[in-house]
Amino acid sequence: MLLANELCARGLSVCFFVDRDEGPNRGLLSEAVSVHSFGETGHFGHIMRLRSALLKCRPRVIYVQIGLSPVKYLAASFLLPEATTSVVVYHGLYDKALRPGGKLNYWFAPLITGLFDSVVAVSNGLREHLVSKFGVKAGDVKVIHNPVDIDMLDRMSIAQASGPRLAQPYLVSLGRMVPQKDFATLIEAFSLIAGRVPHELVILGEGPLKGSLVEQVERLGLANRVVFPGYIENPFPIVRRADALVLSSVSEAFGNVLVEALVLGVRVVATDCPGGPREILGHGEWGWLCPPRNPQRLADAMLKALDSPADAERFRRRSMDFSVSRIADEYVAVAEKCGHARGRR
Numbered sequence: 390m391l392l393a394n395e396l397c398a399r400g401l402s403v404c405f406f407v408d409r410d411e412g413p414n415r416g417l418l419s420e421a422v423s424v425h426s427f428g429e430t431g432h433f434g435h436i437m438r439l440r441s442a443l444l445k446c447r448p449r450v451i452y453v454q455i456g457l458s459p460v461k462y463l464a465a466s467f468l469l470p471e472a473t474t475s476v477v478v479y480h481g482l483y484d485k486a487l488r489p490g491g492k493l494n495y496w497f498a499p500l501i502t503g504l505f506d507s508v509v510a511v512s513n514g515l516r517e518h519l520v521s522k523f524g525v526k527a528g529d530v531k532v533i534h535n536p537v538d539i540d541m542l543d544r545m546s547i548a549q550a551s552g553p554r555l556a557q558p559y560l561v562s563l564g565r566m567v568p569q570k571d572f573a574t575l576i577e578a579f580s581l582i583a584g585r586v587p588h589e590l591v592i593l594g595e596g597p598l599k600g601s602l603v604e605q606v607e608r609l610g611l612a613n614r615v616v617f618p619g620y621i622e623n624p625f626p627i628v629r630r631a632d633a634l635v636l637s638s639v640s641e642a643f644g645n646v647l648v649e650a651l652v653l654g655v656r657v658v659a660t661d662c663p664g665g666p667r668e669i670l671g672h673g674e675w676g677w678l679c680p681p682r683n684p685q686r687l688a689d690a691m692l693k694a695l696d697s698p699a700d701a702e703r704f705r706r707r708s709m710d711f712s713v714s715r716i717a718d719e720y721v722a723v724a725e726k727c728g729h730a731r732g733r734r
Contacts, residue, residue, distance in 0.1 A: 439465035457490035506727040512665035536716035550626035561631035566596025575637035578687035654701025
């Protein structure tokens with residue numbers, strides 16, 4: 390959505406083709422972006438409606454997210470005039486929990502790279518994952534990081550915070566409560582330092598593991614030190630006031646929340662898991678890294694972060710490398726390069 394808004398602001402016509410016109414971030418999409426929703430018509434109905442929309446809109450470039458979208462696009466565009474540059478974007482690492490349609494994007498990744506004009510991965514870690522696990526040629530994948538809208542984040546971070554009133558100081562973490570985020574290790578690590586720091590731990594989000602995490606907190610005697618405010622639509626006022634943001638994931642294709650914390654000048658602690666955290670934090674230059682699934686090392690990293698000065702200006706300068714303007718330039722460059730190559734065929 391950030392990329393679509395930026396491209397619209399540059400005077401380009403942008404359309405979204407979606408199964409359903411909904412989602413938690415729907416309100417962030419510019420009114421200048423057209424949305425074509427295919428509704429509850431089934432996969433075949435989606436393909437036929439997409440084909441009709443492609444014939445009507447004649448887009449110069451189409452960016453396709455992984456899931457069933459690449460299959461639907463390839464079916465919908467079959468035998469259409471080759472006037473559209475197609476770019477497929479990988480946003481996530483392979484996960485056994487993916488639906489079958491999502492798994493197809495990895496099982497047949499070498500084929501997909503041949504059927505689209507370009508393939509984008511949101512981190513070098515994700516590209517390496519596609520190369521080492523699924524046989525994709527490294528040269529076929531362009532790395533373009535996820536964008537952050539710094540101005541919008543600044544505005545959202547000074548808005549009136551929703552949710553419970555939090556006592557300071559505190560550490561914050563956020564995300565869906567699923568195994569990949571490994572909040573259990575974070576809670577265990579916090580228990581190792583709770584007697585040495587005055588901080589609370591605030592974990593924002595919902596998910597199927599919330600019940601077991603609450604039980605873990607109670608078992609460790611931390612019920613008065615760990616707070617679960619639930620899902621909050623605008624978490625950035627809470628992040629901005631935190632002494633550090635902690636990411637405890639076992640894998641993270643990119644790690645948007647790390648960049649968002651850097652924008653707000655907040656110290657960042659992250660696991661050095663497969664994916665993007667190491668790239669974002671420059672191998673530890675702009676934050677503290679530790680091995681995943683290791684409570685003691687995570688506890689040590691949190692203490693080091695809290696004992697270090699928060700260099701907000703330096704953190705913010707790093708976040709500018711991921712500005713939506715810069716990332717949009719990279720996507721436009723990919724499309725233009727593919728368009729020139731198509732024209733020479």
